[in-house]
Structure formats: C-alpha cells, structure tokens
Amino acid sequence: MTFPPLCHSAVKTISLTRFLIEEQRAARVNPELRLLIEVVARACKSISVAVGKGALGGVLGDAGTGNGASINVQGEAQKKLDVISNEILMDANAWGGHLAGLASEEMDHSQRIPDAYPRGNYLLLFDPLDGSSNIDVNVSVGTIFSVLRCPEGVTEPDDEHFLQPGTTQVAAGYTVYGPSTLLVLTVGHGTHAFTLDREIGSFVLTSRDMQIPPDTKEFAINASNQRHWEAPVQQYVADMLAGKEGPRGKDFNMRWVASMVADVHRIMTRGGIFTYPLDAKCAAKGGKLRLMYEANPMAFLVEQAGGAASTGRQRMLEVQPTALHQRVPVFLGSRNEVAEAVRYHTDYDAG
Numbered sequence: 389m390t391f392p393p394l395c396h397s398a399v400k401t402i403s404l405t406r407f408l409i410e411e412q413r414a415a416r417v418n419p420e421l422r423l424l425i426e427v428v429a430r431a432c433k434s435i436s437v438a439v440g441k442g443a444l445g446g447v448l449g450d451a452g453t454g455n456g457a458s459i460n461v462q463g464e465a466q467k468k469l470d471v472i473s474n475e476i477l478m479d480a481n482a483w484g485g486h487l488a489g490l491a492s493e494e495m496d497h498s499q500r501i502p503d504a505y506p507r508g509n510y511l512l513l514f515d516p517l518d519g520s521s522n523i524d525v526n527v528s529v530g531t532i533f534s535v536l537r538c539p540e541g542v543t544e545p546d547d548e549h550f551l552q553p554g555t556t557q558v559a560a561g562y563t564v565y566g567p568s569t570l571l572v573l574t575v576g577h578g579t580h581a582f583t584l585d586r587e588i589g590s591f592v593l594t595s596r597d598m599q600i601p602p603d604t605k606e607f608a609i610n611a612s613n614q615r616h617w618e619a620p621v622q623q624y625v626a627d628m629l630a631g632k633e634g635p636r637g638k639d640f641n642m643r644w645v646a647s648m649v650a651d652v653h654r655i656m657t658r659g660g661i662f663t664y665p666l667d668a669k670c671a672a673k674g675g676k677l678r679l680m681y682e683a684n685p686m687a688f689l690v691e692q693a694g695g696a697a698s699t700g701r702q703r704m705l706e707v708q709p710t711a712l713h714q715r716v717p718v719f720l721g722s723r724n725e726v727a728e729a730v731r732y733h734t735d736y737d738a739g
C-alpha cells in the first residue's frame with residue numbers, strides 16, 4: 389500500500405503531539421516526560437475553556453463560602469478560577485503514572501500521587517492561574533509550570549525534595565489565556581510557542597526557537613511601588629526615565645499588564661525587561677514573585693530564548709531554594725538590559 393501524497397497544509401502543521409514525538413526521536417524527551425507535558429497541556433485547554441466562559445460560567449469573583457474570600461498559603465484571597473484551575477491540574481496529573489508529587493501556589497504543601505496510582509519519576513510545580521487580579525476584568529491570565537526530577541531513591545517526596553535550583557529543571561512552560569490561548573514550552577533545547585487551534589482543540593507550533601532581542605527600549609515594572617524600591621532600583625529606573633538626555637542615552641517605553649505571563653510573553657516576542665524588585669513592602673518576604681513556580685520556569689524559558697534572568701545579584705537558576713513558596717526579586721528579559729540592571733546592584737553594593 390502506498391500513502392497518498394501529503395497536502396501542503398498538512399505538512400506545515402505541527403501539533404504539540406507531533407513536536408513531542410519528534411523531540412522523543414531526537415532523544416530530547418523520554419516517553420514519561422512527553423506524557424507529562426501532554427497531560428499538562430490538556431489540563432491547560434480545560435482551564436482555557438473555564439476562563440473563556442467568564443461571567444457566563446459563573447466562575448468570576450472570590451472563592452469561599454460567602455463569609456469573605458478563602459485565603460491561600462500566601463495570605464492572598466483566592467478567586468474561584470484559582471481554585472478551579474488548581475483542581476483541573478491536580479485531577480489531570482494524578483493518575484497518569486508520570487509524577488511522584490505535585491506542588492502548587494494554591495496549596496500549603498506538596499502532595500504525593502495517591503496510592504491508587506503508580507508513581508513516576510518527576511515532580512511538577514505550578515501556578516495554576518497567574519495574574520489573579522486580572523481575572524474579573526477580562527485581562528490575560530495564564531498558567532506557569534516547572535518540571536523537576538524526583539531525587540533518586542525517593543518514592544514518597546516531601547517539600548524538601550522539591551527544593552532544587554532552577555538549573556535542574558527538565559521542562560518548563562507557561563500558557564496565556566488571552567485573545568488566543570498560547571503555550572510556550574522548553575525541554576532545554578530552545579523555547580517554542582504553540583497556539584491553540586480552538587476548532588480542532590489542538591496546540592499547533594507557531595514559533596520555533598524564539599529569540600529575545602538582546603537590547604531593548606522597553607521596561608515593565610509596577611511604578612506605584614517606586615517609593616518602596618531599594619536604592620539601586622531607584623537609580624536604574626530613574627536613569628531609564630531620563631531618556632535620551634540621561635546616562636542611558638535613549639528613550640524607554642513602559643508596559644505593565646500585572647500578569648507575569650502576559651508581560652513575559654511580550655518580552656519573548658519583542659524584547660524588554662520585566663522586573664519585580666525587592667521593595668520595602670515585600671522585603672521581609674524576600675520579594676513578591678515565587679521562585680519555584682514563577683521565577684524559575686520563566687528564567688529557564690527566557691535563557692533558552694537567548695535572554696537572561698537574575699535576582700539583581702545572582703543568576704536566577706542558581707538560587708538554592710530553602711522553601712517551597714520562597715519569594716525572590718526578579719529581573720528578566722533582553723540579556724544586555726538584564727546585565728545593565730545587575731550592574732546597578734553591583735555598583736551600589738560596592739559602595
């Protein structure tokens with residue numbers, strides 16, 4: 389039997405499934421990791437549907453019983469969609485046999501895979517719905533995830549087994565639930581973007597090997613915190629705002645969506661620097677954004693796209709985590725601009 393010749397459009401379309409099978413043939417993912425990514429992507433499609441229903445699905449507003457919003461381990465009010473997204477990811481990942489444990493922004497501690505199911509070799513961490521403050525106002529939100537290996541010989545993982553530096557991640561990704569639903573993924577060989585084709589329900593490769601321009605004239609920061617920023621950040625931003633006449637010698641533009649996924653995706657697409665620095669309000673906690681399921685996966689994706697990610701004083705991926713919900717200052721994006729931000733910290737620390 390001979391196969392009919394492939395039509396042109398069939399050749400052009402590479403689904404996430406086909407992409408992962410080809411990565412597997414190239415020995416860049418194994419079948420277990422491939423299954424894990426497919427399961428996460430499928431769960432994200434369900435979250436995309438829930439987010440897309442908005443008010444029609446009764447999913448907007450705070451979670452809880454009517455006596456005020458329920459509060460997560462971070463001390464933040466949970467939205468209904470935070471809870472729904474967390475449940476979708478938990479349910480989807482429980483039974484496949486690819487994971488030993490999971491951890492989420494919405495859960496105090498990591499969870500083991502139930503005894504009823506086989507345990508796999510990986511640990512999954514996620515922020516089920518990043519950008520919660522944007523849920524009720526119809527602005528883009530997303531999911532962020534990070535995959536680690538379960539340490540050798542550990543079958544009953546606890547929080548401590550998740551505390552691995554970002555350099556050990558084997559895969560990371562984020563989705564953006566925006567005008568289109570996107571999945572951006574790395575397994576350590578470049579960063580690739582897939583767009584959800586809603587008609588066929590499949591993620592389709594739309595950007596292979598994304599490259600962040602090394603230089604930029606655009607920064608992202610929540611300027612309302614300006615009076616709380618530490619000194620090197622004050623100076624760094626002041627010099628950008630001084631524009632052509634200032635020490636940087638060029639005019640900068642500013643953007644702030646307040647959904648990390650959307651701000652990072654803009655940077656992935658056209659360059660820029662995203663910062664959530666240390667400020668007096670969050671200093672006691674170490675920063676605002678969480679290392680294990682926000683900063684580290686984004687840092688992995690950004691580095692794989694030729695960018696850089698730092699705390700201002702250390703390469704993000706080399707930070708040794710000490711707690712599951714640890715927070716860090718974040719500077720990531722165009723590599724020369726991140727180096728510039730780091731230089732302000734170094735100069736300040738050197739007096």
Ligand code: AHM
Pocket residue numbers: 464493515517518519520521610646647648649664
């Ligand atoms: P979340 O995970 O609870 O949504 O918090 C993280 C979000 C990021 O997406 C975003 O960059 C930042 O918090 C916005 O913070 P702010 O509201 O202080 O501007």
Ligand code: MG
Pocket residue numbers: 515517518519648682
């Ligand atoms: Mg978040």
